[in-house]
Amino acid sequence: MNRELVLAQLNKLLGAENVLTDEPMSKHCTFRIGGNADFFVTTCSGGQVAAVVDFAKSESIPYFVTGNGSNLLVADKGYRGIVVNIGRNMSDVTVQGNRINAMAGATLARIANIAASNSLAGLEFASGIPGTLGGAVYMNAGAYGGEMKDVVVSTAYLDTDGNIKEIKGQDHCFGYRRSVFADGGIVLSSVMELKQGNKDDIEALMVDFNNRRRTKQPLEYPSAGSTFKRPEGYFAGKLIEDAGLKGAVIGGACVSEKHSGFIINTGGATCEDVLRLIEHTQNVVFDKFGVKLETEVKYLG
Numbered sequence: 001m002n003r004e005l006v007l008a009q010l011n012k013l014l015g016a017e018n019v020l021t022d023e024p025m026s027k028h029c030t031f032r033i034g035g036n037a038d039f040f041v042t043t044c045s046g047g048q049v050a051a052v053v054d055f056a057k058s059e060s061i062p063y064f065v066t067g068n069g070s071n072l073l074v075a076d077k078g079y080r081g082i083v084v085n086i087g088r089n090m091s092d093v094t095v096q097g098n099r100i101n102a103m104a105g106a107t108l109a110r111i112a113n114i115a116a117s118n119s120l121a122g123l124e125f126a127s128g129i130p131g132t133l134g135g136a137v138y139m140n141a142g143a144y145g146g147e148m149k150d151v152v153v154s155t156a157y158l159d160t161d162g163n164i165k166e167i168k169g170q171d172h173c174f175g176y177r178r179s180v181f182a183d184g185g186i187v188l189s190s191v192m193e194l195k196q197g198n199k200d201d202i203e204a205l206m207v208d209f210n211n212r213r214r215t216k217q218p219l220e221y222p223s224a225g226s227t228f229k230r231p232e233g234y235f236a237g238k239l240i241e242d243a244g245l246k247g248a249v250i251g252g253a254c255v256s257e258k259h260s261g262f263i264i265n266t267g268g269a270t271c272e273d274v275l276r277l278i279e280h281t282q283n284v285v286f287d288k289f290g291v292k293l294e295t296e297v298k299y300l301g
């Protein structure tokens with residue numbers, strides 16, 4: 001199908017206001033890196049996600065789902081396909097007793113704030129993670145001893161056959177920075193079960209966690225958070241620092257002086273710069289300590 005016909009069909013399915021062409025991905029990820037996506041579409045409902053995925057499959061057009069792009073590294077040449085963004089237009093959050101039902105595009109910060117204002121404890125850990133619920137469930141995001149696994153009780157999702165289904169509890173197969181959705185499926189919404197708590201205590205914990213982030217993490221630079229997963233028995237940042245790589249630079253990419261676990265974009269970094277610095281870091285750490293660092297950041301290209 002030619003480009004004009006794809007555009008016409010996407011406009012029909014989603015409304016022209018939700019379809020962008022040749023969109024710089026650097027605008028849609030926290031690394032601020034990446035070339036153009038042929039199509040960047042924003043969905044407003046599970047039905048629209050299903051429709052656009054069905055269309056992409058039927059025409060053999062590659063597609064990739066994003067939330068806030070806070071764990072993404074996009075190729076300099078961009079993406080030849082459809083980026084399906086689940087964000088602001090799918091971000092309703094409702095509270096019922098101890099349970100919060102959030103759509104995939106709601107940010108963790110907002111959900112955590114809503115939890116706090118309803119005196120619901122358990123999501124404090126998530127308040128400073130700059131992603132959406134969908135990205136956080138996919139990644140089993142976690143911090144300060146908490147992870148999505150601890151709170152998510154059920155998830156509505158689009159399965160690989162295009163059906164909207166629900167899974168509960170252990171069927172999420174949450175592990176370290178992974179969930180069942182790594183094998184396919186698109187998160188549409190999740191229910192989180194929290195505990196009644198004291199509003200002031202909940203807010204104080206969130207402030208404490210966020211202060212710790214500001215002190216320890218290079219939040220003043222674009223990045224995708226921790227570049228590497230935590231290798232069993234080690235901390236990636238400590239290994240990288242002990243390998244003498246703190247401050248190592250390739251082009252505009254740099255191993256943060258503040259937190260060696262973060263590769264930051266000091267201005268004008270290309271994806272190639274970051275990939276070369278990742279590889280260099282992996283090689284030096286492996287040579288010195290025999291530990292293989294795996295990337296936590298997802299690559300799109």
Ligand SMILES: Cc1cc2nc3c(=O)[nH]c(=O)nc-3n(C[C@H](O)[C@H](O)[C@H](O)COP(=O)(O)OP(=O)(O)OC[C@H]3O[C@@H](n4cnc5c(N)ncnc54)[C@H](O)[C@@H]3O)c2cc1C
Binds near residue numbers: 142298
């Ligand atoms: C400064 C900074 C600090 C960070 N701190 C932490 C931290 O403390 N703990 C932590 O775990 N992470 C952290 N991260 C990484 C990131 O915020 C999390 O991984 C977050 O959960 C990603 O969510 P997102 O919406 O941005 O996902 P994206 O980056 O858009 O996507 C990440 C992956 O999730 C998939 N995905 C996104 N939405 C969906 C969906 N609806 N259905 C299925 N798959 C989907 C994408 O295809 C991709 O593979 C940090 C990042 C930054 C920049």
